[in-house]
Amino acid sequence: MSIETSTSAVPAAERLPKKQGKLSLLWQDVKRNRVSYLFLAPFLILFTLFTIIPVVTSIVLSFTYYNILESPRFIGLSNYRLLFVDDDIFLKAIGITLKFAFITGPVGYAMAFMLAWLISQIPQKYRFFYTLCYYTPSITSATAMSVVWLYLFAGDRKGLLNYFAMQLGVIDEPYLFLQNINSIVPVIVIVSLWMSMGVGFLAFLAGLQNVPKDLYEAGGIDGIKYRWQQLFYITIPSVRPQLLFGAVLQVVSSLTVFDVSVQLVGLPSPLYAGHTILTHLFDYAFIKFEMGYAAAIAVVLFCMMIGLNRLIFRWLGKD
Amino acid sequence: MTGAVKGRRIDWSGIFLYLFLTLFGLLMLAPLVYMISTAFKPTSELFLFPPRFFVNNPTLVNFRDLLLITGTTSVPFSRFIFNSMLVSVCIVGFGILISAMAAYPLAKHKMPFRDGIFNLIVLAIMFSPMVVQIPQYLLISKIGLVNTYWAMILPYLAAPVGMFLMTQFLRQIPDALLEAARIDGANEWKVFWVVIMPMLKPAIATFALFSFISAWNDPYPAMVYTTDQDMKSLPLAIQTISGGYGVVARVGTLAAASLLMIIPTIIVFIVTQRMVLQTMAHSGLKE
Numbered sequence: 001m002s003i004e005t006s007t008s009a010v011p012a013a014e015r016l017p018k019k020q021g022k023l024s025l026l027w028q029d030v031k032r033n034r035v036s037y038l039f040l041a042p043f044l045i046l047f048t049l050f051t052i053i054p055v056v057t058s059i060v061l062s063f064t065y066y067n068i069l070e071s072p073r074f075i076g077l078s079n080y081r082l083l084f085v086d087d088d089i090f091l092k093a094i095g096i097t098l099k100f101a102f103i104t105g106p107v108g109y110a111m112a113f114m115l116a117w118l119i120s121q122i123p124q125k126y127r128f129f130y131t132l133c134y135y136t137p138s139i140t141s142a143t144a145m146s147v148v149w150l151y152l153f154a155g156d157r158k159g160l161l162n163y164f165a166m167q168l169g170v171i172d173e174p175y176l177f178l179q180n181i182n183s184i185v186p187v188i189v190i191v192s193l194w195m196s197m198g199v200g201f202l203a204f205l206a207g208l209q210n211v212p213k214d215l216y217e218a219g220g221i222d223g224i225k226y227r228w229q230q231l232f233y234i235t236i237p238s239v240r241p242q243l244l245f246g247a248v249l250q251v252v253s254s255l256t257v258f259d260v261s262v263q264l265v266g267l268p269s270p271l272y273a274g275h276t277i278l279t280h281l282f283d284y285a286f287i288k289f290e291m292g293y294a295a296a297i298a299v300v301l302f303c304m305m306i307g308l309n310r311l312i313f314r315w316l317g318k319d
Numbered sequence: 320m321t322g323a324v325k326g327r328r329i330d331w332s333g334i335f336l337y338l339f340l341t342l343f344g345l346l347m348l349a350p351l352v353y354m355i356s357t358a359f360k361p362t363s364e365l366f367l368f369p370p371r372f373f374v375n376n377p378t379l380v381n382f383r384d385l386l387l388i389t390g391t392t393s394v395p396f397s398r399f400i401f402n403s404m405l406v407s408v409c410i411v412g413f414g415i416l417i418s419a420m421a422a423y424p425l426a427k428h429k430m431p432f433r434d435g436i437f438n439l440i441v442l443a444i445m446f447s448p449m450v451v452q453i454p455q456y457l458l459i460s461k462i463g464l465v466n467t468y469w470a471m472i473l474p475y476l477a478a479p480v481g482m483f484l485m486t487q488f489l490r491q492i493p494d495a496l497l498e499a500a501r502i503d504g505a506n507e508w509k510v511f512w513v514v515i516m517p518m519l520k521p522a523i524a525t526f527a528l529f530s531f532i533s534a535w536n537d538p539y540p541a542m543v544y545t546t547d548q549d550m551k552s553l554p555l556a557i558q559t560i561s562g563g564y565g566v567v568a569r570v571g572t573l574a575a576a577s578l579l580m581i582i583p584t585i586i587v588f589i590v591t592q593r594m595v596l597q598t599m600a601h602s603g604l605k606e
Binding site for chain 2: 026029030033035036037039040042043044046047049050051052053054055057058061068115118119121122128129130131132133134135136137139140141142143144145146147148149151152157158159160163194197199202203205206207209210227239240241242244245248249251252253255256258259278281285286291294295298299301302305306309310313317
């Protein structure tokens with residue numbers, strides 16, 4: 001890296017013993033760039049305080065018993081053993097989270113890309129209207145929208161969905177969408193998909209608008225005729241960096257379902273049918289105040305996200 | 320863009336494209352339209368059977384009720400709006416400043432640890448800040464910031480996604496401009512304000528959009544870091560009006576509050592959208 005380049009650039013320092021020389025050279029380099037570090041300082045200090053240190057602290061706390069009142073007590077791997085062997089609700093939460101993530105993740109991602117691609121096919125001046133249609137749901141808050149969902153999925157015959165279904169004769173009795181354990185996950189999935197055209201969607205849209213036009217002309221000469229051929233041979237390879245960025249954000253958002261679940265089915269949900277890893281974490285951290293145990297849950301979730309994203313990087317990131 | 324593919328004849332695929340985009344778009348907007356129409360419904364229309372989608376006799380009575388009711392305590396609703404506005408504006412304003420300042424050297428200076436720091440930020444995009452809530456909470460309560468606005472602002476200032484977008488955007492700005500300013504005798508601080516900040520405008524708009532939306536919509540800071548009623552934020556106040564999850568009470572007032580909450584985010588998007596798309600073109604990740 002830059003250490004290497006500076007060693008070759010400043011031969012005068014080579015007289016010093018090798019190890020010390022490298023360190024002092026690095027120090028000189030750092031001092032020469034002190035203005036750069038001053039610019040970075042405010043961000044880095046806050047980033048360290050509120051992101052780096054908390055990650056480390058979480059890992060340390062996960063090996064302790066800590067209830068805020070007494071100081072943390074080291075208990076080794078007990079939290080993890082408890083989580084994976086005895087805590088049935090946690091295992092259930094992992095199942096629900098994964099089920100949820102494997103549906104909304106790919107579906108939301110594909111939907112965002114397809115819609116962005118379709119929008120990029122129409123003339124510039126009409127694009128804004130459609131972008132607004134699809135993007136707006138993602139900037140609404142789950143809290144604000146709960147008034148609509150609770151009414152749409154309401155369990156009595158006044159609920160919009162029940163009313164229509166009964167009118168059409170699909171069902172005779174009102175269905176308890178938000179109480180029945182079979183429909184809780186599908187309802188959360190639908191609402192999350194509705195909200196999923198977010199930052200990733202905008203990244204796709206921007207990427208697609210900036211694919212160089214001459215690529216398509218060159219493709220035309222090489223015999224690419226149909227739109228789907230253009231899509232697979234020209235468009236997708238050109239926007240791969242955006243696809244990767246979108247995928248990373250999609251993994252994070254589909255593993256952190258919390259808002260929608262709590263707003264629609266509550267905490268705890270009926271028979272824990274809408275219980276996710278994050279609601280479990282919140283339950284232990286800020287309702288039961290078992291911080292050590294909650295930290296272990298956070299570490300598990302953290303590892304899942306980083307692991308899955310490393311996989312995606314390996315898959316989409318190579319050139 | 321690929322309109323060149325179309326011929327003179329009737330373009331059926333084009334018609335289908337518009338038809339699909341429009342129908343699906345209306346479907347996506349339907350819940351929002353329903354909320355807007357509920358916000359203007361008088362009480363007589365709220366609990367009709369059969370349920371009605373659109374409002375017949377629009378009224379502003381729900382908005383008046385909203386400003387008059389004070390929830391379960393004596394805190395007026397306007398206080399929650401003020402709290403949310405203050406916190407969001409601070410997060411956006413300070414966030415832009417510190418992220419732009421950090422993005423400049425990361426994109427344009429060559430110094431030791433630069434790549435390391437950048438990789439750390441990319442790593443931070445890969446997990447949700449929610450997993451570090453516990454230590455953040457412990458830190459905030461240890462330094463005695465509970466029930467202050469700082470508790471709701473400080474943890475959210477160093478946002479990795481926005482910072483990443485700024486750095487990526489800045490990288491494609493030609494160095495020649497910076498060199499020209501330096502030859503004219505400007506120091507780095509001056510280069511930053513005179514050259515970098517004006518050129519960063521699209522990225523700043525993008526940062527403002529994303530950070531405003533997440534700050535404005537997030538109920539946790541107020542839920543976790545405050546106990547005083549008059550420190551609570553808008554999303555939390557809306558939960559209070561609704562009377563907890565699953566309760567369908569005061570629908571009209573609730574819809575009015577929800578509408579008030581969604582309007583600012585839509586306005587911010589409409590204002591920034593063109594610049595956002597410019598910035599997002601540089602959002603790509605590579606290994």
